[in-house]
Amino acid sequence: MRPVVGITLGDGGRPGFHAMREDYVRSVEQAGAVPVILPPVRAEDAAALVDRLDGLLLSGGVDVDPALFGQAPHPKLGQVDRRRDDFELALTREALRRDMPILAICRGHQVLNVATGGTLIQDIPSIVMGAVEHDARGPRWRRVHRVDLSPPSRLREILGQDTMSVNSFHHQAVDRLGEGLVVSALSEDGVVEGLEAPARRFVLAVQWHPESFWSRSDSFQLLFDAHAEACREEALACPRDPARAHAGARS
Numbered sequence: 235m236r237p238v239v240g241i242t243l244g245d246g247g248r249p250g251f252h253a254m255r256e257d258y259v260r261s262v263e264q265a266g267a268v269p270v271i272l273p274p275v276r277a278e279d280a281a282a283l284v285d286r287l288d289g290l291l292l293s294g295g296v297d298v299d300p301a302l303f304g305q306a307p308h309p310k311l312g313q314v315d316r317r318r319d320d321f322e323l324a325l326t327r328e329a330l331r332r333d334m335p336i337l338a339i340c341r342g343h344q345v346l347n348v349a350t351g352g353t354l355i356q357d358i359p360s361i362v363m364g365a366v367e368h369d370a371r372g373p374r375w376r377r378v379h380r381v382d383l384s385p386p387s388r389l390r391e392i393l394g395q396d397t398m399s400v401n402s403f404h405h406q407a408v409d410r411l412g413e414g415l416v417v418s419a420l421s422e423d424g425v426v427e428g429l430e431a432p433a434r435r436f437v438l439a440v441q442w443h444p445e446s447f448w449s450r451s452d453s454f455q456l457l458f459d460a461h462a463e464a465c466r467e468e469a470l471a472c473p474r475d476p477a478r479a480h481a482g483a484r485s
Contacts, residue, residue: 237288237465239267242325242342243274244295244318257374257445258293258339264448264455265462272325274317280324288472289335289436289465292322292342294443297406300356303348308356312405323349330437335464337457338439340404343429346439350412358405358425365423368402374446378402381427381442387418388438389428392460400427400442407441436464 239262243254252273262269269291272283284290299314300307302323322342326349329336338346344354358365370378377399383390390396408426411417419428419440431437438461444454 235466235469237267237462237469238270238286239289239291239462239465240270240272240283240287240325241291242293242295242318242322243271244293244315244341249315254293255374255445257443257448258291261445261448261455261458262291262462265458267462267465274315274321277320277324280321280328284325284328284332284334287329287334288469289337289461290325290329291461292326292336292338292345292439294340294342294403296341297356298341298344298348298354300354303353305353305356308360310357310360310405319345330431330434333435335436335461335468336434336438337436337461338429339445340441340443343439343441344406344408346429346437347408347412347415350415352408352412352415353410355407355409355425358407362407362423362425365425366421368407368421368425369405370402374401374403374443375450375452376401380422381419382422383419383428384417387416387428388430388432388436389418389440392438392456393454394456400440401446402442404441435468436461 241258245251259269297312297314322345366379381400382397414431415429418430421427427441429439447453
């Protein structure tokens with residue numbers, strides 16, 4: 235059975251448009267799942283959409299509105315998209331309510347933290363003393379700083395490494411942790427690079443962009459494979475219709 239994974243979609247920094255790098259779709263496909271794109275719609279429609287999914291992938295994008303975690307805008311705050319924020323927070327909370335598998339990337343990592351009651355650092359360079367370069371230029375797959383994975387953690391278990399170098403394209407970061415989340419990776423300057431929810435079936439978040447490596451031999455495909463496997467288990471345990479249940483029995 236190929237599980238259905240919903241991937242959130244933004245405007246790519248161009249208001250009035252919907253845009254996404256194909257890297258997310260290819261990574262999900264390579265993991266054996268069916269990707270479905272989720273543009274920001276009404277927050278009240280989140281539950282109906284989750285009904286049709288086996289898992290959720292929260293993608294990257296613009297800054298999260300600080301009003302959603304009780305802060306005034308920092309002078310360095312970038313573009314925000316409140317419609318997307320409201321939709322993705324509702325989507326995330328509904329997926330969490332059902333214990334649906336979630337993989338969250340970059341902005342998605344931050345959305346997960348805010349959805350569970352956490353806060354964000356609004357601008358790393360002006361707030362984190364001695365910070366390394368987190369908003370790098372160059373090819374999407376260029377690795378620019380080190381990340382240390384916490385033992386024990388599911389992230390470390392999946393990737394099989396204690397430390398690694400990653401790409402990085404962000405200036406916001408996780409600050410106070412949301413309820414039920416623990417840190418599973420830190421950059422060398424102490425910025426949170428990985429989150430997970432140990433009490434959940436599969437809730438994993440990274441601050442870097444693993445999808446950018448989908449066509450390379452040094453990929454992070456293991457993250458997408460582990461998520462897809464959790465989604466497959468969800469599909470078999472909670473079939474959305476009789477045809478899918480029958481297909482699951484044959485697989």
